[in-house]
Amino acid sequence: MVVYIVKRLFGMIPMLLAVTVVAFLLMHAAPGDAWDALINPSIKDVDQLRQVQAAAAGWNDPLWHQYVRWLGLFVQGQWGYSFAHHVPVWQLVGPAWLNSALLACCTEALTLVIGVPLGLWQAYRAHSWWDHVWGGVSVVVYALPFYVVALVLLDALAFHSHWLPAQGAVGTGPGAGSLGDRLRHALLPAISLALVNSAVYSRYVRDAVLAASARDYVRTARAKGLRERTVYVRHVLRTGLSPLITQLGLDLGALAGGLVVAEGLFSYPGLGLLLLDAVHSRDSNVILAVTVVTSSAVLIGNLLADVLYAWADPRVRTAGRESQWPVNAR
Amino acid sequence: MTARAEEVPLLRVRGLATWFVEVGRVTRAVNGVDLTVWPGQVVGLVGESGSGKSVTALSILRLVPPPGRVVAGEVWLQGCDLLRLPERALRAIRGRDIGYIAQDPLAALNPVLTVGAQVAEVLRRHLRATRRQAWLRALELLEQAGLAPASALARAYPHQLSGGQRQRVLWALALACRPPLLLADEPTTALDATLQADLLARLQDWQRQTGSGVLLITHDLAVVAAVADVVAVMYAGQLVEWAAVEQLGLAPLHPYSQQLWQAAAHLYGGVAQAAKPAVTAAGAVAADEGGAAADGCRFAPRCPYVLPRCVEQPPPWREVQRGHWVRCALV
Amino acid sequence: MAGQRPVNLFAPETGAGARGINPPAGLSARRSARGEEALRWRLLHNPWVLCGAGGLLLVAGLCVCAPLLTGQSPVHQYLENTDAPPSPVHWLGTDNSGFDLWARDLYGGRTDLLLGLAGTLLSTGLGLGMGSLAGWRGGWVDGGVMRLCDLVLTFPSLLLVVVLAGVIHHVTVLLLLLLLSATAWPPAARLVRGLLLQLRQADFVIAARLAGAGPWRIWWRHLLPHLVGPLLVNATFTAANLMAVEGGLAVIGFGVQPPQPSWGNVIHSALDYFTLQTEPWVWVPPTIGLSWTVMSLTCLGEGLRQVFHPEFTRHGRRGRV
Numbered sequence: 009m010v011v012y013i014v015k016r017l018f019g020m021i022p023m024l025l026a027v028t029v030v031a032f033l034l035m036h037a038a039p040g041d042a043w044d045a046l047i048n049p050s051i052k053d054v055d056q057l058r059q060v061q062a063a064a065a066g067w068n069d070p071l072w073h074q075y076v077r078w079l080g081l082f083v084q085g086q087w088g089y090s091f092a093h094h095v096p097v098w099q100l101v102g103p104a105w106l107n108s109a110l111l112a113c114c115t116e117a118l119t120l121v122i123g124v125p126l127g128l129w130q131a132y133r134a135h136s137w138w139d140h141v142w143g144g145v146s147v148v149v150y151a152l153p154f155y156v157v158a159l160v161l162l163d164a165l166a167f168h169s170h171w172l173p174a175q176g177a178v179g180t181g182p183g184a185g186s187l188g189d190r191l192r193h194a195l196l197p198a199i200s201l202a203l204v205n206s207a208v209y210s211r212y213v214r215d216a217v218l219a220a221s222a223r224d225y226v227r228t229a230r231a232k233g234l235r236e237r238t239v240y241v242r243h244v245l246r247t248g249l250s251p252l253i254t255q256l257g258l259d260l261g262a263l264a265g266g267l268v269v270a271e272g273l274f275s276y277p278g279l280g281l282l283l284l285d286a287v288h289s290r291d292s293n294v295i296l297a298v299t300v301v302t303s304s305a306v307l308i309g310n311l312l313a314d315v316l317y318a319w320a321d322p323r324v325r326t327a328g329r330e331s332q333w334p335v336n337a338r
Numbered sequence: 339m340t341a342r343a344e345e346v347p348l349l350r351v352r353g354l355a356t357w358f359v360e361v362g363r364v365t366r367a368v369n370g371v372d373l374t375v376w377p378g379q380v381v382g383l384v385g386e387s388g389s390g391k392s393v394t395a396l397s398i399l400r401l402v403p404p405p406g407r408v409v410a411g412e413v414w415l416q417g418c419d420l421l422r423l424p425e426r427a428l429r430a431i432r433g434r435d436i437g438y439i440a441q442d443p444l445a446a447l448n449p450v451l452t453v454g455a456q457v458a459e460v461l462r463r464h465l466r467a468t469r470r471q472a473w474l475r476a477l478e479l480l481e482q483a484g485l486a487p488a489s490a491l492a493r494a495y496p497h498q499l500s501g502g503q504r505q506r507v508l509w510a511l512a513l514a515c516r517p518p519l520l521l522a523d524e525p526t527t528a529l530d531a532t533l534q535a536d537l538l539a540r541l542q543d544w545q546r547q548t549g550s551g552v553l554l555i556t557h558d559l560a561v562v563a564a565v566a567d568v569v570a571v572m573y574a575g576q577l578v579e580w581a582a583v584e585q586l587g588l589a590p591l592h593p594y595s596q597q598l599w600q601a602a603a604h605l606y607g608g609v610a611q612a613a614k615p616a617v618t619a620a621g622a623v624a625a626d627e628g629g630a631a632a633d634g635c636r637f638a639p640r641c642p643y644v645l646p647r648c649v650e651q652p653p654p655w656r657e658v659q660r661g662h663w664v665r666c667a668l669v
Numbered sequence: 670m671a672g673q674r675p676v677n678l679f680a681p682e683t684g685a686g687a688r689g690i691n692p693p694a695g696l697s698a699r700r701s702a703r704g705e706e707a708l709r710w711r712l713l714h715n716p717w718v719l720c721g722a723g724g725l726l727l728v729a730g731l732c733v734c735a736p737l738l739t740g741q742s743p744v745h746q747y748l749e750n751t752d753a754p755p756s757p758v759h760w761l762g763t764d765n766s767g768f769d770l771w772a773r774d775l776y777g778g779r780t781d782l783l784l785g786l787a788g789t790l791l792s793t794g795l796g797l798g799m800g801s802l803a804g805w806r807g808g809w810v811d812g813g814v815m816r817l818c819d820l821v822l823t824f825p826s827l828l829l830v831v832v833l834a835g836v837i838h839h840v841t842v843l844l845l846l847l848l849l850s851a852t853a854w855p856p857a858a859r860l861v862r863g864l865l866l867q868l869r870q871a872d873f874v875i876a877a878r879l880a881g882a883g884p885w886r887i888w889w890r891h892l893l894p895h896l897v898g899p900l901l902v903n904a905t906f907t908a909a910n911l912m913a914v915e916g917g918l919a920v921i922g923f924g925v926q927p928p929q930p931s932w933g934n935v936i937h938s939a940l941d942y943f944t945l946q947t948e949p950w951v952w953v954p955p956t957i958g959l960s961w962t963v964m965s966l967t968c969l970g971e972g973l974r975q976v977f978h979p980e981f982t983r984h985g986r987r988g989r990v
């Protein structure tokens with residue numbers, strides 16, 4: 009298993025290189041750069057200043073040259089400076105990533121806590137009116153745009169009752185920056201995301217469990233005279249929920265890579281918000297770094313999914329691990 | 339068969355009917371089956387694909403998959419009607435008093451549990467064995483079923499075993515609690531002849547030792563001839579003939595049984611002859627899906643001797659000789 | 670799957686089933702007239718399909734008939750009358766920039782529906798092409814296409830769109846459409862590839878090959894019919910997702926840019942605390958429009974899934990828990 013994981017980690021390298029190439033090309037194909045975003049074009053000698061800066065920073069070199077130089081520094085850990093904030097990029101990306109990871113863990117935990125029991129109950133009462141009602145409700149919840157859910161919760165939990173902070177990742181006053189404080193700040197975006205995603209999870213769990221319970225080996229288990237609870241826990245859930253474990257890994261990776269819409273709406277300073285900010289100010293070093301971190305998170309999530317799957321199911325299969333309803337597109 | 343008046347039959351099935359009710363369609367997979375299995379007896383149930391053999395076995399266990407339902411009948415085992423027993427009581431009987439060998443050994447084993455664990459599970463449930471005792475006993479059972487070396491293979495997952503080995507696991511599973519009744523659904527298909535002979539020999543050994551009754555479902559008339567005492571021929575959800583294996587082997591009376599026997603004779607009678615199409619039953623009419631044929635004899639559309647009255651009224655289920663029952667208007 | 674029926678090499682249904690390969694049920698019997706009739710019956714009697722299709726038709730009807738339902742232009746700014754409440758002239762009032770909201774809701778729906786439809790067609794077509802190539806050719810072609818899929822999936826799609834949209838100043842609908850399609854095709858490609866890998870081994874394909882049919886003909890005559898159902902199901906979810914993504918992008922200011930109307934940018938214009946609290950007519954109708962459409966698509970997809978994969982429905986083979 010260790011060998012497998014190490015091999016997979018090495019396998020990620022070409023993928024990450026491809027990602028950086030694409031990102032680099034994107035940055036350079038577009039008109040305008042950080043200079044244009046930062047400098048007031050009406051100041052004196054602006055073109056001359058620009059020439060000096062370009063020559064110093066090597067902006068006139070061939071593109072591949074610039075790429076190789078950037079890559080060489082990047083792998084050495086020198087991620088460059090942010091043009092907009094005048095600090096090293098890692099000072100921005102590090103805390104942002106921690107925030108995003110915290111948000112991802114909260115979201116995933118809440119999604120599981122809400123979605124899985126509902127799905128299990130739905131499967132247990134399959135084809136009853138409860139199943140139909142909840143099936144309908146989950147379609148509605150899934151179809152509600154995320155920001156609507158978010159705005160309603162924002163209104164109810166933050167503006168009216170002041171139970172939860174409306175934005176940011178750390179508060180002010182005593183206890184600011186502690187884990188509890190950070191969790192409180194992550195809670196509101198996490199709840200909104202979890203509500204929407206748990207609609208998908210409950211559906212997924214229901215179908216997986218129903219499919220598993222129609223299998224021959226479940227019949228064998230019943231023919232052995234096992235108690236219903238044993239049949240359910242040992243035979244139906246063990247196999248029925250292993251695709252869910254995979255989904256978990258994938259989602260965790262995608263969430264930890266930052267969520268543009270959610271973080272934008274709640275002004276939650278994670279990777280998504282950092283990226284939005286960097287895009288506005290053409291902060292290319294930050295954009296590149298965020299892209300690499302985000303892609304790595306997704307790739308590690310994929311790896312996690314495969315490892316968990318192999319752990320849960322002795323027949324390591326590769327096919328058919330995607331769910332029909334995409335979760336993290338928002 | 340009838341000289342056992344003083345004994346009680348082990349299993350008595352009366353008028354069993356199991357239908358699959360779907361929108362716009364009713365499949366009468368089993369439609370009025372009567373069977374009796376005496377202790378120490380092997381009843382061979384033969385019939386073409388889709389005639390309802392597996393569904394009969396599942397109905398006895400009350401494990402028919404959901405669109406299907408047992409709509410009528412009685413299943414008497416040890417003085418209780420299984421179809422009217424509460425689920426709790428039935429669970430205590432399944433596995434302990436009825437062993438079941440499922441048709442498809444790969445699908446019937448849980449892919450994420452080792453085969454040893456799957457055998458041990460039934461022991462723990464019914465014999466109240468500790469984890470350790472159950473495991474050791476499971477090893478013994480696997481060994482007896484011919485899985486060697488059992489201590490290594492018991493830790494394997496089903497997909498790591500060969501088809502024959504999986505089938506042996508199913509045997510060990512079904513026989514773990516020494517059930518008085520064994521329902522074996524094609525327990526030797528997909529095995530080569532020597533393995534088949536080996537498993538059947540084990541079956542006979544076991545059965546002689548314990549005096550259990552066996553309902554042996556199969557396609558293979560050679561298997562029936564080798565181990566069964568009584569043969570039941572099934573067609574479209576009904577039994578069409580029931581007789582001691584010697585009687586039926588010599589003179590099958592129902593036209594469908596005759597075709598079956600003839601076809602088998604062709605197959606085993608020599609390769610050259612087998613190339614010629616045997617007397618095949620044209621047009622596969624499997625389970626009865628309702629409609630026009632519901633009135634008359636199910637076999638009428640394929641029967642070479644069909645008469646007008648065959649189509650008009652259902653043929654009677656008659657005992658034509660001692661212990662030889664036939665469902666045909668012509669006999 | 671109950672028994673082993675006689676194997677007929679030339680009948681798709683026995684060919685695939687007998688080898689334990691199960692192309693999606695409902696499709697396997699597609700060729701026979703009876704199978705098609707049954708499929709149509711199931712389609713027309715599935716409540717999810719009916720609700721979904723009905724909901725979509727309603728929205729599409731409203732948007733197509735926009736000129737009949739409003740006399741106002743969606744792109745004209747009534748600068749003398751901004752931020753107005755509903756009135757007989759402006760049924761839903763005007764927004765801060767003076768746009769007539771009712772007209773923007775109707776015409777914005779056109780943009781969204783067009784984006785959803787065209788994006789789905791494009792990405793499904795691309796996915797079908799890529800997936801067929803990978804599944805049929807195998808070898809390094811397969812490897813290459815799958816790596817490309819991985820790349821697109823790894824490069825988080827929203828980030829790609831945000832980066833591009835932020836970097837390229839003027840985001841037109843066409844550009845957005847291309848961007849979204851370029852990120853949405855991998856699921857379809859994987860689906861097609863997976864199915865083809867199974868079908869390639871099926872008896873009826875082998876038989877057709879032995880009979881000398883060329884790859885195009887096999888693809889068209891024998892394989893494509895099996896792909897239609899799963900792709901259709903996938904397409905409805907893709908469409909729903911594309912529209913939700915466009916909405917999300919617009920809400921953070923990266924979607925379709927004004928003056929071109931879209932539900933997302935109408936909502937974006939209402940995203941301040943005051944408007945949300947006191948002027949529900951600004952943001953409630955486009956929110957309902959977007960939710961309603963996504964919901965209809967999801968229902969339709971759910972229904973199609975039940976029709977083409979009947980194992981989870983009441984009348985199909987199902988489990989008891």
Ligand SMILES: Nc1ncnc2c1ncn2[C@@H]1O[C@H](COP(=O)(O)OP(=O)(O)OP(=O)(O)O)[C@@H](O)[C@H]1O
Nearest residue numbers: 358367387388389390391392393624625671672673
């Ligand atoms: N889950 C199901 N849903 C609908 N019909 C079913 C189902 N299972 C079985 N049937 C029907 O019941 C009939 C009998 O099936 P059964 O499995 O008992 O056949 P069989 O005699 O065991 O065949 P084989 O020799 O191939 O195992 C079949 O014709 C089939 O149409």
Ligand SMILES: [Mg+2]
Nearest residue numbers: 391392441523
């Ligand atoms: Mg069978």
